[in-house]
Amino acid sequence: MSSVHLTDVVLRDGHQSLIATRMRTDDMLPICDSLDKIGYHSLEVWGGATFDACVRFLKEDPWVRLKSLKEALPNTPLQMLLRGQNLLGYRHYADDVVTAFVHRAAENGIDIFRVFDALNDLRNLETAMKAVKSAGKHAQGTICYTVSPVHTLDLYVEQAHRLVDMGADSIAIKDMAGLLTPYATKDLVEALVNAVDVPIHLHSHATAGLAAQCQLKAIEAGCRHVDTCISAFGGGTSHPATESLVAALKGTEFDTGLDLEALKDVGDYFREVRKKYAGFESEFTREDISVQINQVPGGMMSNLASQMKEQNALSRIREVFDEIPKVRQDLGYPPLVTPTSQIVGTQAVMNVLSGERYKTITNEVKRYLQGGYGKSPAGVDQALLKQAIGNADVEEGRPADQLSPEMERLTSTIGDLAKSEEDVLTYAMFPDMAETFLREREDGTLTPEAIPEAEGSSRPVSEG
Amino acid sequence: MSSVHLTDVVLRDGHQSLIATRMRTDDMLPICDSLDKIGYHSLEVWGGATFDACVRFLKEDPWVRLKSLKEALPNTPLQMLLRGQNLLGYRHYADDVVTAFVHRAAENGIDIFRVFDALNDLRNLETAMKAVKSAGKHAQGTICYTVSPVHTLDLYVEQAHRLVDMGADSIAIKDMAGLLTPYATKDLVEALVNAVDVPIHLHSHATAGLAAQCQLKAIEAGCRHVDTCISAFGGGTSHPATESLVAALKGTEFDTGLDLEALKDVGDYFREVRKKYAGFESEFTREDISVQINQVPGGMMSNLASQMKEQNALSRIREVFDEIPKVRQDLGYPPLVTPTSQIVGTQAVMNVLSGERYKTITNEVKRYLQGGYGKSPAGVDQALLKQAIGNADVEEGRPADQLSPEMERLTSTIGDLAKSEEDVLTYAMFPDMAETFLREREDGTLTPEAIPEAEGSSRPVSEG
Ligand SMILES: [Co+2]
Numbered sequence: 001m002s003s004v005h006l007t008d009v010v011l012r013d014g015h016q017s018l019i020a021t022r023m024r025t026d027d028m029l030p031i032c033d034s035l036d037k038i039g040y041h042s043l044e045v046w047g048g049a050t051f052d053a054c055v056r057f058l059k060e061d062p063w064v065r066l067k068s069l070k071e072a073l074p075n076t077p078l079q080m081l082l083r084g085q086n087l088l089g090y091r092h093y094a095d096d097v098v099t100a101f102v103h104r105a106a107e108n109g110i111d112i113f114r115v116f117d118a119l120n121d122l123r124n125l126e127t128a129m130k131a132v133k134s135a136g137k138h139a140q141g142t143i144c145y146t147v148s149p150v151h152t153l154d155l156y157v158e159q160a161h162r163l164v165d166m167g168a169d170s171i172a173i174k175d176m177a178g179l180l181t182p183y184a185t186k187d188l189v190e191a192l193v194n195a196v197d198v199p200i201h202l203h204s205h206a207t208a209g210l211a212a213q214c215q216l217k218a219i220e221a222g223c224r225h226v227d228t229c230i231s232a233f234g235g236g237t238s239h240p241a242t243e244s245l246v247a248a249l250k251g252t253e254f255d256t257g258l259d260l261e262a263l264k265d266v267g268d269y270f271r272e273v274r275k276k277y278a279g280f281e282s283e284f285t286r287e288d289i290s291v292q293i294n295q296v297p298g299g300m301m302s303n304l305a306s307q308m309k310e311q312n313a314l315s316r317i318r319e320v321f322d323e324i325p326k327v328r329q330d331l332g333y334p335p336l337v338t339p340t341s342q343i344v345g346t347q348a349v350m351n352v353l354s355g356e357r358y359k360t361i362t363n364e365v366k367r368y369l370q371g372g373y374g375k376s377p378a379g380v381d382q383a384l385l386k387q388a389i390g391n392a393d394v395e396e397g398r399p400a401d402q403l404s405p406e407m408e409r410l411t412s413t414i415g416d417l418a419k420s421e422e423d424v425l426t427y428a429m430f431p432d433m434a435e436t437f438l439r440e441r442e443d444g445t446l447t448p449e450a451i452p453e454a455e456g457s458s459r460p461v462s463e464g
Numbered sequence: 465m466s467s468v469h470l471t472d473v474v475l476r477d478g479h480q481s482l483i484a485t486r487m488r489t490d491d492m493l494p495i496c497d498s499l500d501k502i503g504y505h506s507l508e509v510w511g512g513a514t515f516d517a518c519v520r521f522l523k524e525d526p527w528v529r530l531k532s533l534k535e536a537l538p539n540t541p542l543q544m545l546l547r548g549q550n551l552l553g554y555r556h557y558a559d560d561v562v563t564a565f566v567h568r569a570a571e572n573g574i575d576i577f578r579v580f581d582a583l584n585d586l587r588n589l590e591t592a593m594k595a596v597k598s599a600g601k602h603a604q605g606t607i608c609y610t611v612s613p614v615h616t617l618d619l620y621v622e623q624a625h626r627l628v629d630m631g632a633d634s635i636a637i638k639d640m641a642g643l644l645t646p647y648a649t650k651d652l653v654e655a656l657v658n659a660v661d662v663p664i665h666l667h668s669h670a671t672a673g674l675a676a677q678c679q680l681k682a683i684e685a686g687c688r689h690v691d692t693c694i695s696a697f698g699g700g701t702s703h704p705a706t707e708s709l710v711a712a713l714k715g716t717e718f719d720t721g722l723d724l725e726a727l728k729d730v731g732d733y734f735r736e737v738r739k740k741y742a743g744f745e746s747e748f749t750r751e752d753i754s755v756q757i758n759q760v761p762g763g764m765m766s767n768l769a770s771q772m773k774e775q776n777a778l779s780r781i782r783e784v785f786d787e788i789p790k791v792r793q794d795l796g797y798p799p800l801v802t803p804t805s806q807i808v809g810t811q812a813v814m815n816v817l818s819g820e821r822y823k824t825i826t827n828e829v830k831r832y833l834q835g836g837y838g839k840s841p842a843g844v845d846q847a848l849l850k851q852a853i854g855n856a857d858v859e860e861g862r863p864a865d866q867l868s869p870e871m872e873r874l875t876s877t878i879g880d881l882a883k884s885e886e887d888v889l890t891y892a893m894f895p896d897m898a899e900t901f902l903r904e905r906e907d908g909t910l911t912p913e914a915i916p917e918a919e920g921s922s923r924p925v926s927e928g
């Protein structure tokens with residue numbers, strides 16, 4: 001046995017999970033020297049929702065953030081979360097955009113790329129994984145964990161094999177909803193450790209209060225790489241505290257070797273930082289067992305509550321929670337994470353409010369049924385398919401095969417506002433918003449949003 | 465193997481740990497019917513600091529609370545925490561008071577008595593344990609967990625044997641500070657399970673973020689009784705969430721059999737209740753790794769911070785934290801819990817502020833060194849002993865042997881204000897405060913304290 005290696009997610013998933021991805025680079029840089037000396041396996045610092053939040057709210061150039069962090073953290077591998085063919089945007093991009101994005105991210109400082117697809121359709125990872133390898137960086141293939149009749153250990157093992165075949169240097173188990181239980185973790189990790197030779201990483205959200213136990217069972221089963229978050233941004237919909245796992249393993253065969261006093265100083269720093277963002281706290285980021293009851297992730301529940309409230313139908317929310325597993329079954333059991341959580345949730349609301357299931361079918365569900373997001377884990381309901389798309393064909397190929405190269409068009413459309421390929425890629429992610437951002441940057445008028453007053457907000461959150 | 469049984473501590477340790485023991489009976493009774501149907505092994509509802517808080521702040525008769533809870537919870541065994549010869553007060557009582565107290569508690573509804581002594585001096589448990597047995601109730605002997613060169617597995621096993629010899633129907637491991645780590649828990653529970661035939665109960669505070677893992681390792685090692693707290697009052701300096709452990713064990717050989725949906729309703733109820741007491745929340749009740757670094761419990765650190773602040777010496781608090789282990793060593797490694805945490809902490813502050821160790825020695829340290837609290841776990845520093853008490857004798861007998869019966873005197877002193885033996889016992893616990901309470905009750909002028917406005921209080925807390 002050997003010691004356990006930690007990835008701290010405070011600079012990405014920690015603040016994404018707890019304060020709506022609002023931490024500013026200015027609050028990251030002063031502690032980087034301390035973070036860099038801890039001896040982490042890696043620091044997750046980029047990707048997920050941070051790119052969007054930088055451009056939309058903070059009026060920071062996400063590429064400049066990355067470069068600054070790289071400079072401030074010269075000794076620690078930097079890691080990002082990448083949504084496969086979606087990159088950090090909300091649609092599928094053509095392969096040339098994916099390749100360019102990965103290469104620029106590598107060039108600017110990312111060492112480890114965690115690549116995932118919401119449906120676990122590995123065709124949506126292919127281009128990104130290839131690009132990571134061609135950039136000479138660490139490609140981490142991801143299994144989005146969910147629970148369904150088709151999501152068996154065998155399926156996950158097969159996916160791990162295929163990820164290794166695609167060149168994965170390691171495999172991440174991504175439990176974005178906090179669905180894992182300790183003994184399910186044990187079984188899954190054991191199966192994966194036995195199946196493949198690359199390291200297994202565990203990323204399990206503490207939403208249901210089970211993740212710390214899952215980490216321990218994973219480690220006992222042979223997992224040697226665990227994601228944690230410094231306590232100031234740990235717990236709830238974020239991850240178990242780094243300090244706690246370090247203390248738990250101290251003096252055992254799994255000892256991380258990290259220094260608790262040094263970690264305490266980092267925690268004290270971030271505790272002060274968090275206070276500044278109190279206005280972004282939400283009661284929906286607290287520990288909540290619901291996901292273990294009805295498989296509906298916490299972030300999704302809060303979004304649905306908002307939707308139902310707007311429709312003056314909050315009293316019927318339990319019907320929606322009951323409807324969600326049915327819609328999910330009709331759609332072939334997709335894991336519930338962006339964008340599938342929105343697709344399933346919105347249709348479930350419609351099914352309840354209209355008084356008749358699938359009286360209205362959303363465009364996203366139609367697109368999903370047509371194969372626009374990739375292949376569903378299990379077959380979809382055939383009657384629903386027929387009702388939704390009639391005799392139209394289901395696309396069975398890799399979704400991105402439908403897309404022509406776009407870099408040239410993007411470059412010429414944004415024109416002089418883009419000073420670099422990075423700028424073009426920012427534009428590719430969020431065209432309208434990025435154009436405004438680039439123009440304001442040129443005009444010198446970029447103005448970050450005001451940080452709101454702290455007060456018991458009930459802002460909905462997204463799972464990640 | 466068999467299923468795991470849970471004790472929920474929300475009505476005692478949960479609110480004691482998180483909202484300064486302020487939950488009122490009126491906020492307990494409406495949910496009792498639901499709690500009673502859950503199927504808990506027991507509910508901890510009384511003792512610890514609740515008795516004091518009822519009389520001092522809430523102006524509730526603690527005996528009336530107990531009777532009301534017993535009536536509202538007819539199907540679930542009720543449990544209390546008793547400080548051995550200290551009962552629920554802050555001095556040693558004569559044996560007749562201890563016996564009377566236990567008998568009245570049993571008569572009014574307590575089924576399970578968890579009895580402990582801060583020094584693990586079992587002579588301080590003798591009378592209470594005998595009284596529980598003579599009342600025909602469940603006597604749970606307690607091991608206060610701490611870490612020191614003399615606190616070996618062998619010592620704990622020997623203590624367990626002696627507790628069983630005293631008639632203990634079960635043994636509780638009381639980790640009031642959150643010092644246990646998962647693998648230390650495994651070793652301790654294994655040793656105890658192998659040594660004695662009675663059930664082992666685990667009571668571990670989540671202070672350092674390790675307790676959920678400790679619970680899991682304890683269960684795997686054969687522990688079948690675990691203390692948890694419904695999530696609304698779980699985590700931080702309280703206990704891991706009940707719902708989480710139920711979900712973690714669901715479908716395994718350890719399955720608790722409890723219903724998550726029913727628990728969720730209970731959690732939702734208490735989440736609303738907690739809001740009402742927001743003014744008693746404290747930043748010192750959050751998860752904090754410090755105790756794993758310097759063995760100073762969270763509650764003790766916050767109290768010391770207050771003391772140092774009053775002396776305008778907050779900047780020297782780290783010197784105090786460094787001094788505490790030294791004082792504790794000089795005193796023979798007492799576990800740090802009321803009253804030893806105060807005794808050690810205050811002396812450490814003096815040692816730092818006076819610029820010379822033991823320039824001044826507190827009366828409590830002198831009394832401790834003389835054996836006034838019982839026998840210290842290891843020998844005390846001989847030079848300090850000599851300096852503190854000169855040639856005076858060290859009392860080596862059971863402290864309570866020095867005390868003559870007191871019930872008669874107490875009964876006559878309080879006179880007509882006491883309407884029952886219960887009232888006399890209340891008077892015994894807190895003479896001045898209880899006299900006021902009983903008089904105001906007679907006058908019909910009892911007035912509960914006002915509930916303060918919610919605002920980031922930094923109120924110190926006590927560990928329990
Ligand atoms: Co995540």
Ligand SMILES: [Co+2]
Nearest residue numbers: 477640667928
């Ligand atoms: Co306690």
